[in-house]
Amino acid sequence: MTAQPRLGFIGLGAMGRPMALNLIKAGYPMAVYARRPGAAAPLVAGGARAVANPAEVAQAADVVFTIVTASADSEQITLGAHGLIEGARAGTVVVDMATISPLTTRNIAQELEARGVEHLDAPVSGGPMGAQGATLAIMAGGKPQVFERVKPLFERLGKTILYMGDHGAGQVTKACNQLALTVTLQGVAEALMLAQHCGVDPAKVREVMLGGIAASRVLELFGKRMVERNFENGIDARLYHKDLNIVLDLAHQLGMAAPAAAVTLQQINALIGSGGGNSDFSRMIEVLEKASEP
Amino acid sequence: MTAQPRLGFIGLGAMGRPMALNLIKAGYPMAVYARRPGAAAPLVAGGARAVANPAEVAQAADVVFTIVTASADSEQITLGAHGLIEGARAGTVVVDMATISPLTTRNIAQELEARGVEHLDAPVSGGPMGAQGATLAIMAGGKPQVFERVKPLFERLGKTILYMGDHGAGQVTKACNQLALTVTLQGVAEALMLAQHCGVDPAKVREVMLGGIAASRVLELFGKRMVERNFENGIDARLYHKDLNIVLDLAHQLGMAAPAAAVTLQQINALIGSGGGNSDFSRMIEVLEKASEP
Numbered sequence A, B: 001m002t003a004q005p006r007l008g009f010i011g012l013g014a015m016g017r018p019m020a021l022n023l024i025k026a027g028y029p030m031a032v033y034a035r036r037p038g039a040a041a042p043l044v045a046g047g048a049r050a051v052a053n054p055a056e057v058a059q060a061a062d063v064v065f066t067i068v069t070a071s072a073d074s075e076q077i078t079l080g081a082h083g084l085i086e087g088a089r090a091g092t093v094v095v096d097m098a099t100i101s102p103l104t105t106r107n108i109a110q111e112l113e114a115r116g117v118e119h120l121d122a123p124v125s126g127g128p129m130g131a132q133g134a135t136l137a138i139m140a141g142g143k144p145q146v147f148e149r150v151k152p153l154f155e156r157l158g159k160t161i162l163y164m165g166d167h168g169a170g171q172v173t174k175a176c177n178q179l180a181l182t183v184t185l186q187g188v189a190e191a192l193m194l195a196q197h198c199g200v201d202p203a204k205v206r207e208v209m210l211g212g213i214a215a216s217r218v219l220e221l222f223g224k225r226m227v228e229r230n231f232e233n234g235i236d237a238r239l240y241h242k243d244l245n246i247v248l249d250l251a252h253q254l255g256m257a258a259p260a261a262a263v264t265l266q267q268i269n270a271l272i273g274s275g276g277g278n279s280d281f282s283r284m285i286e287v288l289e290k291a292s293e294p
Helices: A016-025 A041-046 A054-060 A071-079 A102-113 A127-133 A144-154 A169-197 A202-210 A217-228 A237-254 A259-273 A281-291 B016-025 B041-046 B054-060 B071-079 B102-113 B127-133 B144-154 B169-197 B202-210 B217-228 B237-254 B259-273 B281-291
Strands: A007-010 A030-033 A063-066 A093-096 A118-121 A136-142 A158-165 B007-010 B030-033 B063-066 B093-096 B118-121 B136-142 B158-165
Touching: A007 A016, A007 A054, A016 A030, A016 A041, A016 A063, A016 A127, A030 A041, A030 A054, A063 A071, A063 A144, A071 A093, A071 A102, A093 A102, A093 A144, A102 A118, A102 A136, A102 A169, A102 A237, A118 A144, A118 A169, A127 A136, A136 A144, A136 A169, A144 A158, A158 A169, A158 B202, A169 A202, A169 A217, A169 A237, A169 A259, A169 A281, A169 B169, A169 B202, A169 B237, A169 B259, A202 A217, A202 B158, A202 B169, A217 A281, A237 A259, A237 A281, A237 B169, A259 A281, A259 B169, A259 B259, B007 B016, B007 B054, B016 B030, B016 B041, B016 B063, B016 B127, B030 B041, B030 B054, B063 B071, B071 B093, B071 B102, B093 B102, B093 B144, B102 B118, B102 B169, B102 B237, B118 B144, B118 B169, B127 B136, B136 B144, B136 B169, B144 B158, B158 B169, B169 B202, B169 B217, B169 B237, B169 B259, B169 B281, B202 B217, B217 B281, B237 B259, B237 B281, B259 B281
Parallel strands: A007 A030, A007 A063, A063 A093, A093 A118, A136 A158, B007 B030, B007 B063, B063 B093, B093 B118, B136 B158
Antiparallel strands: A118 A136, B118 B136
16 A cells, blocks of 8 residues: 555445545545535545546545445445445555444455455444544454554544454444443433332432442433433434344344343334334334333 | 430341441340341341340340341241231331331231331442441431431441431332442443454453443443353342342332343343352353353
8 A cells, every 4th residue: 555545435324424524634636426416525625536436536545445235235345336346446445434244244255355356344433523533443353454554543433443353343343342332321221210100209319329339331321312312413313223223133143142132122013113213212212111111 | 215225236247247337336225036046146136136026126226227138037026926017106116127028018017117116228238348347328218307306326237328218219219229230230241241252352342342332330240241251159049039029029019111121130030040149240151151151
């Protein structure tokens, strides 16, 4: 790789757009492709060149970043018709920063490696704010020497850059994180709902819990929203729905029981069904509340 | 109450013994009763007077503390034959520091109040270490003026003394705490087991999670034990079994769904069944592990 690699970027949504802009600002030349017309405009205004499909992105780039929503989308833009694989050369690096199934990731990496194309999985946490401020946590899996090559680019996107192991290890780490987070939130929701049902102030109970072994970031952040009934302008519940689905699909494939995760996904299903998918995830407490209403 | 109230203490186990000793050290005269012969000896050696039954404790005391294991035990020593109620006078205060059902607590308080006897529920958290060092967190429910009278005594036992509301509010707070704690632990166990099943180092995944929104005291303390497979000399799983049973009984009585708590109790049942009741609660991860063994 030269000192100034040419970059590609696909997936210019709430996360991808500010990430790509941070790389452009750092001086890297960039080719972009957007499925939605108009999505590339802010990048082109910043100096990027829009091309017709993923294959053309790969032709124009040494390192291609992708961050699209679902496992099937990652697979399509990488291995599908006019996909990255058609334009990539031996030594091209594909870095998938979306949160997708570790099994899909391993499959993609294998297909690319058969052509000599390198792959890293590097899902992030920190949300759109972290993407804008370049303070994301990045959890990467793949070959260590490929990780080292891409690391200077990761440092333009995030603050905590972690190498977790072989292909898929980044996705596994993200899956574990989302599992613990969502189940903890379900526990916090049940605890605060219990307080409410018993006529004890949930705000006060939350304060007490924050001082002891039941304390968690979830209780701090989402618990505050639950107590205040403030479900707007947060982190959309539908994103956790997607991620916990990945977790349970993985558990299914592995033959591993994850009973609390399963129950929590059912509760998220109900939240989505009741129209709460675009509300902050703390709205999960309403599922419990509604369930016992007269 | 005089400046130097006479105290009573019943329940001289791993929690009660050091608590009673801290009160004796502070100079209060004390009458004790122990169901197990010999349990009173260390207190008598410290200057307490052993009497024949709870009624005699109440006769000899202005404020009686109780901390016995189960709801039925609290009920028995307070309202049963030769119970506190038989020896107490109008104005005597009974302070129950065990973790029992808020419904039992409210019933006990009502029976005592009919005789003019005062009652506080004041469960604690912090374990035997907190009892010895007088650093317990105490969550109290009952009349505010009774709480104020007993507060100087609580200050000999703990560091965080909280008034939560009317009779039962202390128990409700503790129940909420144990619910959030146990469900969080189940989520942490599932997350670390997922990492292990995927061949990614659980210790490393735990470190990453501690830096983000999935961080919790449970991940910090119990998660460390899970990773190190260190299940000895901790907090016995059977205690959480008892407490989560109280939570689910309460949910049952209230007609409230607590699905993640229910799943978690089933997992604790399995841990107890496999002989893990006296191991640290972090051993819950073994239930998941065993379940998918060939």
